Amino acid sequence: MFVRNCWYVAGWDYELTADKPISRTVINEPIVLYRTADGAVVGMEDRCCHRGAPLSLGRLEGDDLRCMYHGLKFNRSGRCIEIPGQDQIPATACVKTYPVVQRHSWIWVWMGDAAAADPALIPPAVGFDDPDWILGSGQMDYEANYLLINDNLTDFSHLSYVHANSFGATEIWARTRPNITRLERGIRVQRWISGGVSEGVTRADRRAPDGMATEHWQSYDYLAPGVLLMQSATYPRGAQETFGGGEPDPSVIAPVSRNFTSQAVTPLTDRTSRYFFSWGPHASEGTKETAEAMMKVANMAFTEDRIMIEAQQRTLDTTPPRKDILTSADVGPMQMRSVLERLIRAENAAVAAE
């Protein structure tokens, strides 16, 4: 059900302070995260090998973590280095560790074979340190399987219905289809939209002078297990033709406005997920206040998604299974599901071959 050889977002780097471990569940596995003196992050199974107490209730002692039930102490490699009142430490007294990387303002945890943990597989999200973008951020918990959220994020036809209020999205999102390209570990979704893209609350951000006719370019990659990286840009009418319907070049035609969002869907358990997101304007076109105003809209919109998807999950769980009637808007979700299935099949085959 889950890809294991994969980097999952376990949290924002600002969630983990220097003084206290935290607990995170990823694909049903409880993980304790803590910082060492050099600022690195250690990830271990959140279960003491002694009697199963959570190490996240433990105490940081330098770069080591002491279980606060009976006092066993573990170093950053998960090795038990002290059993109070006992000189001998069994060689088996150790806790599984997980490869962890901090990058792009997220803490990424590798859930599969540690030998295969290649940081190059971390999706190129945009972090707070990127000078080109000014970002707000947030998170939201779902009572739903992560695939339903992936489906949502790989098919924007829902904007016209779910987000008619928050984003003021018009019917054009549902009535036209984007170009979708397969990637090695995901899909690329791109489109120009010429008509009224949205009305109301988010319009202000587009910075178009009164009466200017505009066109909207949107391009995102959706990468395993569930990371969305999207740039949106508004151009003066005619840009789509100038660029032959392809990707615009801001050095040829100056965009009216641009924004970027990084989003990550992390399965906590089979039926719960955590959704991390940042969004904001290009640094040359907005301020921290712009980003904050955009986050208000995002929180409203993502709550609309959550209400629909959690209701969908409950319906799927309480009615007999049956085959979906698919539409042409399902190309994105289906391709993304097939990417994940291919990765899971490959992992299973590798395990079977061992």
Place this chain on the structure above:
Amino acid sequence: MFVRNCWYVAGWDYELTADKPISRTVINEPIVLYRTADGAVVGMEDRCCHRGAPLSLGRLEGDDLRCMYHGLKFNRSGRCIEIPGQDQIPATACVKTYPVVQRHSWIWVWMGDAAAADPALIPPAVGFDDPDWILGSGQMDYEANYLLINDNLTDFSHLSYVHANSFGATEIWARTRPNITRLERGIRVQRWISGGVSEGVTRADRRAPDGMATEHWQSYDYLAPGVLLMQSATYPRGAQETFGGGEPDPSVIAPVSRNFTSQAVTPLTDRTSRYFFSWGPHASEGTKETAEAMMKVANMAFTEDRIMIEAQQRTLDTTPPRKDILTSADVGPMQMRSVLERLIRAENAAVAAE
């Protein structure tokens, strides 16, 4: 476990307004209900055939219902008539509909074979439009299987214990037995009670002059799946003998007071049920205020039932199953259970024969 070829009460007709669909679960099946322009009620599976989103979160467009996840639109026959951004609509794109009838102020849904949905099988409940009765109404949700509520309503010996406070019921309810007759789809329960029937709060309704000796007639039908239709009447002492212990004729002896109650038990799931009820005086003997005062007592009494039955359900669920020790008061419950079992067996036999 459930009769399917049967009309279930899904709600009061006043619960369903013209502008918004509502969701109801009946025998584990989620149903969306909405009104068409002519005031009729449509019932459909509350699950879009596309990706399983609940249609009850959808938007009414004339007599059609649009799923507000990806915009598929369905007509009142459950047929998909629009997929935004796509010309072709697969013939399989449709949602199951349920026969629905509004009658006696209730919305009735047929859960079985639509071809067999005969409105003549709807029990003759008394609605608000009946000029003979002035009715208050209410509803209550149970964390219990509906059969336990049926058992309660087909054996009034519990009045003496469960309702000693609310109805002021005396021991006579438990110490005497009614006459019980089998009906095609239920049972008829009738009795005269000569002694003190009840004391306290409900006594006022009986309108007997001070010192008048009275007798009480009670007659109800209990019909599949769980509909109780009951008339109660108080007469001057001697009426029972005049009518030979049978049904009284109000044109021969004027009753002191009469009231009528319609009640329906609808299984939502295996362990939850909804209980709908109306009650009130004969139009010639009471007013809307009388009905409201009676509803206060009813709500108090039905809460007493709910507390006992939910506790019974929890006990049955947490202790090993065993055979009940039956008493002579269980004739009603046992006959009613056997009616339901016969109907279920007949349905299964019909399905097997196909």
Place this chain on the structure above:
Amino acid sequence: MFVRNCWYVAGWDYELTADKPISRTVINEPIVLYRTADGAVVGMEDRCCHRGAPLSLGRLEGDDLRCMYHGLKFNRSGRCIEIPGQDQIPATACVKTYPVVQRHSWIWVWMGDAAAADPALIPPAVGFDDPDWILGSGQMDYEANYLLINDNLTDFSHLSYVHANSFGATEIWARTRPNITRLERGIRVQRWISGGVSEGVTRADRRAPDGMATEHWQSYDYLAPGVLLMQSATYPRGAQETFGGGEPDPSVIAPVSRNFTSQAVTPLTDRTSRYFFSWGPHASEGTKETAEAMMKVANMAFTEDRIMIEAQQRTLDTTPPRKDILTSADVGPMQMRSVLERLIRAENAAVAAE
């Protein structure tokens, strides 16, 4: 999973008043408890043999209990002695009773073969009527299996970590090991501690004059299914040597202070437990106020235990099972588990031999 031929603490005797039955679940079995006129306690299955309603919602009538659903009345032997409206009472109309004994301020229920219910097996807890001790009391519910609480109470190495705050326990508890002796139905745990035993809140109770060097004696029996009976005493430094490291004799050296605690862990269900406890000073060394101050600390400390143990239970329930890495501090827990396993095996063998 549970010993049956065993006395379980169902409650404090002060919880059961003369006028009202109460319900208690012990090892998954619901029990109704009530008092007869002579003050004795009756324990019956909390399930009417008629339709399964809980008898704890019933009405006490002299020494009998009437089910308040349909009125069946049971005597203290569990025999049905009245069915309202019916002369015949089936011989099978009876409810299982449990042997119950009130002793040491607790109500003890025997869950196994009634013929084997020997009051001599009741652990010698200290009740409120014991003139030697002044006791406060309390209770706490756990969302955890009782064995995890037994483990906690048979290994005090956790004091140094879990109770560093409440008891101000130092590392000495974890760094030294007590003497453990096997008993027929439990274990005996004893030790002298010479160094700083604890700091802060509980220190006041030890009544040592300023600057007096002290030693601490602690001895407890832990008896099936989960009863802890412990005396703690503080002596002037040197006492340990005087008594050869064994049990001190207060008539030879006067203790600075002594206290006694009785504690009982009762499994309610597989994953819930109730923890009863009393604690207080020797009557010659403290007052009711001392006992109350000690209960404040106890409640704080036992909450620390509960937080850790419930977290441990959740971790064990959500991670795959594996073998614990045991330490030398686990001798007490392992011996106590083996006592319970032996008792359970013996019961199963006796049942198989029948």
